[in-house]
Amino acid sequence: MSFANRIRALTYLITAVPLGTLGAVVILVGWTLTPLLAITPAVVPVLIGFRAAIGWVAGVEASLAHSLLGVRVSPRTRTRSRRGFWGQALDIVADGEFAKQQVFSLFRFAFGGLLAIAEVSLIGAAVAAIAMPVYYSSSHPDVNGWHVDTLWKALVYVPAGVVVLALALYLLRPLAASSQWLARRLLDSPDGAITRSSDQAGRPPSVMSTSVPEATRLARRQALAIHTVVYVAVNALLIVIWAATTRGYFWPAWPLIALFLPLSIHAWVQAVDEQPALIRRGQTRAFAIHEGVFASFALFYVFLWLASGGGYFWPMWPIIGLALILLGHRILIAVRQRQGELEERIGVLEDTRAEAVDQQEDELRRIERNLHDGAQARLVALGMSLGMAEQKLKADPEAALALIEDAQRGAREALEELRDLARGIHPPVLTDRGLAAALATLTDRNPLDVELDVDLLERPPAVVETAAYFVVAEALANATKHSGATRVEITVHRRDGSLEVEVIDDGHGGANPSGTGLKGLARRVRALDGTLEITSPAGGPTVLRAELPCES
């Protein structure tokens, strides 16, 4: 169970406090009114309202269970009835789903709330213990009759706090599991309102997912509305109590601030998920929420300061503290991103280096094979012819002459082969006269109608020239051999520090980018950090575009 899921489970437990209370109140009111009005017609609308309220709570509970526990349950929030006025009331009372939902609410009220308070207390105690060395000197607390007045005594609490915190986090697991079980058993109904989607069942929703189902979206908005109402109501109540009693020190400020934190987080989570544009470029969802919460808090502190009559601007300190935390978050993201970029870059370099080595290996093997089967073999034959000619020179000068002519032909063929091989490795004119001249020669050798447009003010680096040359050579060879093209357009020009090479033919398309030729080309281009794009729809035209960075 991931940490995020544990936090979700804890949040779910805490929601038991308002929702369980709400459910319990509804049940109490419902079952008080129903017997009282049982013989009057008024019992029917009361039961209908009762049923609707429980159904609504069950709906909110189901969406919470889905978003926080990852269980997809679909409660039936209404009792269907086709039996007249009184029959409707009987149907509601006899509705098994209605009963289950009430039991669920009571469970949530009785156990969920208790467990939530227990969990929060455990975590609070753990945090207090861990933070003991920070604050012991100002308060010298008595813990279990032990007076904490030195740093060493305070430090003793740190490991204890860690153990308790680990225990609290560990306990969340069985608590979440039992909550899931409870929701499945009591909330789920085979003919529930929310349609089941098999692929999402039992899996927490992806937090980055922007395609939230409409029903879930509505439920989330409702949840936020409830949260806000509860916040306002609780604090209003506290302020009324304060006004009616002491009227001295404004202690409701503490619950006002403390309860504002979950509300503001909740509100910003909702805001960011509904408006993904709030996540700025290169930022994360968490940071967008953090920023929002920070802004709300800063404003809230200022508001409290104004409301409490100004004076010393104490909000400065919490605002600076929160701003530092926000800054830390921002730096963390930047560092992570930089790290990610570097890791990605290293990955690319590793790949292209391996490819370049492979390619060189292949190339050497090809050259070796060509030499072995071609020129070498021809030279052996040539030597044999000359040897035989030597033998026959005196006895049969006629035959010797024929053999010498053979040898001469062999030598010429060997030379031609060697020349082609050399050109395939690196065309000499490319080094001597540059890309434009080399491409001109290349296109001259080609039987197709080739339009060549090379626009270069200065010569690009040699490796780039070579790569560009072979891009054109391969594209031209493909166009000639496979595409059935009659016309080829080649453009080569500089753009923003890159060499852009484009070859377009009017053939029937369907080039295979994973063929050996194009794959080798892609590797050659990638090794220079360039990009190679091939579009070749059936029916043509085939467009091959390479971008080769010229700065090293």
Added chain:
Amino acid sequence: MIAEDLALLRDGLVRLLRDNGFEVVAAVQDGDSLVETIAEERPEIAIVDIRLPPTFRDEGLRAALEARRRIPETAILIVSQYVEHTYANELLADGRGGIGYLLKDRIMDVDEFVEAVRRVANGGTALDPEVVSQLLSRRRADGPLEHLTPREREVLSLMAEGRSNAGIAKELVLTVGAVEKHVANILSKLRLPPSEDDHRRVLAVVTYLRGERD
């Protein structure tokens, strides 16, 4: 004189030329000494490899062009393992005769090579058939070249290589009269002025072919 960096080829060339009645005044290994030696020895013809030390690029070509700029009467025959018509254009750019550009392969056909050396030394031209075929390989679909007969195209190629009418006749086993008729036809089809000077004829034809290509 000869400029060639590979000893095997250099010595072979010297022997080949001496056997065929030439006097070899010097054999050097790099471009700088080529220019110096030409200035000192004033040979009739310099046979130069394109690739020479120290760069092993087109050092020989540059040195030869430099030598020719200083001593314009020197004939230059470039030999190379590969031919590029770009280089041919650079060699022919000054519009004077005594220029040759051949693949090293051609040396094997000793008689023809010796003939080409003589022709270039006498102010003629010797372009490798490979260069000519590069020039001829691409042409406009409806250009005048399309109206040549296959025989006329053969004659045109040989003209571009720098052969005289007599040489063309020998190569194609025709009478000189028949060759003259073909040449006249070709020149009129391409609207080129007739010329007695073989080198001028080559220049005209090559210029024409380049114009047709671009």
